[in-house]
Amino acid sequence: MSNYDKLHKHEALHRLKDEMEMDDLLPLKKGATRLVFGSGNTEAKILLCGEGPGRQEDLQGLPFVGPAGKLLDKLLILAGLERKKVFITNVVHHRPPNNRDPEPNEISAYGKYLDKIIKIIDPKVIITLGRFSMAKFLPNVFISQVHGKDFKVGNFTIIPMYHPAASLRNGNILRQEQQDFLEMGKLLPEILDPKDDKVVLEQKSLV
Numbered sequence: 001m002s003n004y005d006k007l008h009k010h011e012a013l014h015r016l017k018d019e020m021e022m023d024d025l026l027p028l029k030k031g032a033t034r035l036v037f038g039s040g041n042t043e044a045k046i047l048l049c050g051e052g053p054g055r056q057e058d059l060q061g062l063p064f065v066g067p068a069g070k071l072l073d074k075l076l077i078l079a080g081l082e083r084k085k086v087f088i089t090n091v092v093h094h095r096p097p098n099n100r101d102p103e104p105n106e107i108s109a110y111g112k113y114l115d116k117i118i119k120i121i122d123p124k125v126i127i128t129l130g131r132f133s134m135a136k137f138l139p140n141v142f143i144s145q146v147h148g149k150d151f152k153v154g155n156f157t158i159i160p161m162y163h164p165a166a167s168l169r170n171g172n173i174l175r176q177e178q179q180d181f182l183e184m185g186k187l188l189p190e191i192l193d194p195k196d197d198k199v200v201l202e203q204k205s206l207v
Contacts, residue, residue, distance in 0.1 A: 009042040012120045020093065020113055027106050028052075028094035034061035038089030038117060045192055046081065047123040048072075049114070049133040050090045051163060052102050058095035063088045068164040072129075075164065078178060079185035087121050089114065091133050102132055111136070125191055126156050127184075130163030148180030150187060157191050159184055 007015065017037045020026070029035075036053040039062050056066035064072050076082055092102045092110045114136075118126070128134040131143045137158045138151060151158045161181070167174035 009120050009122075013038075013042060013117070016113065016116055016120065025109070026094060027109050028092060028096055028102075031097050032094035033058045036061055036063050036090065036093050036095070038063060038087060038093075040087035041084055042087070042121070044085060044087040044121060045123055046086045046125045046127065046188075047118060047121050048086055048088045048127045048129060049136070050088070050129040051132045052090050052092040052099075053095040054099055054165075055095070063090055064164075067168060071164040071168060075177060075181045078181040079188065081185075081188075087123070089117055091136060107132065107136075124155075124157060125188065126158050128158065128160045130166070134158075134160040147176065148183055150191075159187075 017035070020037060021035055023029070032053075036057045050063060053063065054066050054068070056069075057063055063069070073083065076086070091107050091114060093113065096102055096106070126137065128137060134141070134143055134146075137153050137156070138146065138160060141160075143160055143162060146160050147162055148159070151160075161184075162173050162177045164177070167177045
């Protein structure tokens with residue numbers, strides 16, 4: 001049993017965040033303004049995992065607070081969700097230079113922390129946003145073929161979605177993503193316990 005297993009989720013996440021702040025070996029740390037650890041409800045049954053922070057996220061230290069984040073908020077509503085019911089993080093937690101794609105060694109370096117975040121939150125559903133987060137759970141598939149579908153991977157239900165930034169650039173992808181979130185809203189009650197909502201809304205959020 002790790003030290004994190006003995007702590008309340010809220011405290012365990014804060015300790016893990018402090019550990020990441022002190023890790024000078026993280027490959028993107030030097031060029032970033034702030035660590036973007038994650039935010040949301042510490043008792044969430046749904047975890048969203050994006051790719052990496054952009055400019056606004058780097059400045060504020062919070063995930064999905066720029067234009068893609070505003071779209072994500074609207075997409076969540078289509079699925080009957082809202083930010084205070086979910087937890088959001090990324091596969092890398094510092095901004096890649098010029099918003100370039102994260103490289104394999106970078107994803108690997110941050111992966112040990114992402115694994116701990118997932119273990120602490122212990123969600124039932126993981127919604128991946130974009131191909132890099134999808135590849136962590138569903139390697140060797142194309143997002144154009146699997147978006148919006150649900151897959152059982154270990155103890156989790158994985159639902160791969162397009163990244164909201166891609167939807168902002170492409171109207172066809174936006175329409176597909178809107179439909180995917182609508183359909184996901186019908187699926188979630190089959191996966192989640194009705195009691196989960198009450199538990200989630202009574203818990204603290206991590207900012």
